[in-house]
Amino acid sequence: MDNLQPLILYWGLTWAVVGSAVTPLVFDRRGRNPWWGGLIGLIVGICSGEVFGWTLLQIFDSVWPAYARWLSIFGGLVLLLPLWILLKPQRGEHLRAHGIVPGTIVPLIFYLISLSALPMIWAIALAFFEYDPAQKGGPILGLGGENKYVGTQYFEEMVEGDSRNPREFRNSIETTLKFTAVVVPLNLLITIPLASMIESVHQRVRVVFRSIYFLPVVTSSVGVAIMWGYIFNAQYGLANEVTGMAGIKPVAWLQDPRLTIWGIPIALFAVIIAYLWQDFGYNTVIFIAALQGIPDHLKEAARVDGATPLQVFWHITLPLLRPTILFASVFTLISSFQVFDIIQVMTQGGPGRVEGKTKVMVLNIYENAFRFGRMGWAAAMSLVLVAMMLLFTLFQLWAFRSDWEY
């Protein structure tokens, strides 16, 4: 029986969740502390899932091999069921309805720790090692050995190094910042007026517009990228057809590294257009919801005082949207820092292969980690990306802060 690692994960994760979700309810019914139930259920679930998952696999593999893996999933019940059935009531059976809290929180905390916190800690650790999964590392998690400790070397190289990796890193930071600097304001400039316009029309029409504008958000990014790739195709694309009507000579939007507008590569603009097209529906819907929350009497009072619609929008609506603008700008900034799929499909970081004109940080991290096996260097870049997002978010929180409610 080979390749048990995925099953070991399934056994553990499945029964950790079931155990920690159900056992608090059982404990609560028997008058016991449900938080202890969550903890005990978690431990018993994992142990039972692993030990009896493996046991059932061995048993059924010899008699019913086609279903052995599926049946092994029930291993967790071997100890959990007796625990639930045989647990003695402490102070008489009565439902206190407190078990639901640990029954939902303990599994979530478990998932958060195992699938988010631990990988994050692992990424932080990797940033200090020359880690390549193909190399033979030391006995503890593969760290050490050929995956040697390099301390803060990567971070020093990022600042001072002039070899290829640091140069690519600095180039990807510059590209990411350019991308974000264009995307965030453009997104807000499009979505706020658009949401106001949609909000101002009749409710039935509003639903139609809202659906239409939200459609690209739920469309596959790869599909969007392929479609825009065709539009920007240098030889047969729609973009060149349209600009050709205005007498502009066709350009290689996604391929020519020499073309720039205001210092920004034209390929980056092309990618930004595709990204905005897919993304702006999300903020539009958020702003529509926010606009619906602004009390009408505030606008009415302004109109009574003789304010024009533009003045109402500028002096009443926009200031009251400030918390929503903060929310939208923070999330747009974070998602634009994380842009990957559209660029990977449309340009693969090019044009310009040495200093890719659209090679953003996540693409650089991906290539280093999964194409060239430089996990340590990629992890160090990830930490810098997180730090940048944190700094920019803190700045936005400060810039758009408000101390009032309506």
Place this chain on the structure above:
Amino acid sequence: MMKKITILTILAVLLVASVVTHQPADARQSVTLRLWQHQEGPFNEATQALIDAYTAQHPEVTIEVETFEYDLYLQTLQTSLPAGDEADILELFGTWVCGYSDYLAPMPDDLAASFDASQFYDAPLGGYQCDDQVYGLPQEFNVEYGAVLVNQAMFEEAGLAFPPAWENWDALISDAQQLVQENSDGQMTVAGYHFTNADAIVFSFLAGILQRGGDYWNEDQDGFQFDTEEGLASLEHLVNLVEQGVVDPVLFNDTSNWSGDAFFTGQTAIALIGPWAVAYGLDSFPDFGAFDYVALPAAGDEPIFAADSGWGMTVSERSDHQDVAWDFINFAAANADNALQWNITTGTIPALRALVEDEMYRTPLLEASPWLAGVLDELQYGRYVGEMPDRDLLFYDIIYPYVLDTLQGLMSAEDAVALMDEDANLMFED
């Protein structure tokens, strides 16, 4: 209640213990092997045929194939080999093998005792030999340089002789210039000679160095030397091709109009690509017209070229059935009849010398893949590219980007070879 739980726990422990000690009698007889392979129609089909043939002879053996999309396969290998959950038999590209040799089983002694390395070409086998041990067997001789695909209809339409027999580069450039087509805006719609995808650029550059009498390895074979007279001349030759207008490297490269697609969609008349692309092309474009595969002119006396080993099979060090897995590999790669069928189905060049040098095998090979005639006699000039710390990094992240940027006019040839030299040699630093 404690008594009940204790009894249940004891019963559970007994159940586990009984399973641990119980081994089914027939488990020792039947062998199930897992085989990993990248996804590519003809390759998967050809390997399955080998498995069917092998299991027919060995009914106690079952081989389960799992295929992965190419990029995913790279990642899966990178993570699974150190984690230890890889398959028993791994299809690997020759130049990856030494990088993974810590996790691979060398050829067993009994097989090694009778193994004749000379039955394989040096270039493909070279990838599977690490520290005097053989870690797998090649199934193909991967050739990315030496011959080009040529489109008969386009040549005839341009009034050029077909198949072409270029005596020198000037003759090829002349033909390519006549084959170029542009639209009314002056954009190139059909390239004359498309050599600007990643593999073509890398192998053109390396072959250019070798044919001019140079070497990209230093004397001790522990570092690269691109910033040499031959390196510069090789790159300048490629720049000259672009300046002569045979291809627009902005519109034709690895991400835009890749040469495999460009050739079979009529966007290039001459494409520098390995013959493996023919199986792919005919699979995707079955109605494509007549074509041929003809030799490129040499820059020096001999058409020496660097060759990149090729696809083959290896055995995991952790496999419980290494002997059976190696037996299957030997059956697939070293048996001339089986290897021939695999090469015919995949449209690849054999790694076994007999299939090329023995008419008994060469004839059916050329009947199935007549375009190989142009390259089989060139195989003798193939030289293994060498054991590199990271072949993909050197090829796709160093040589290709610098050369393409030079061809696109973003940097000078002198700067490009100097930077290539510097970046490539960083791979050897601890």
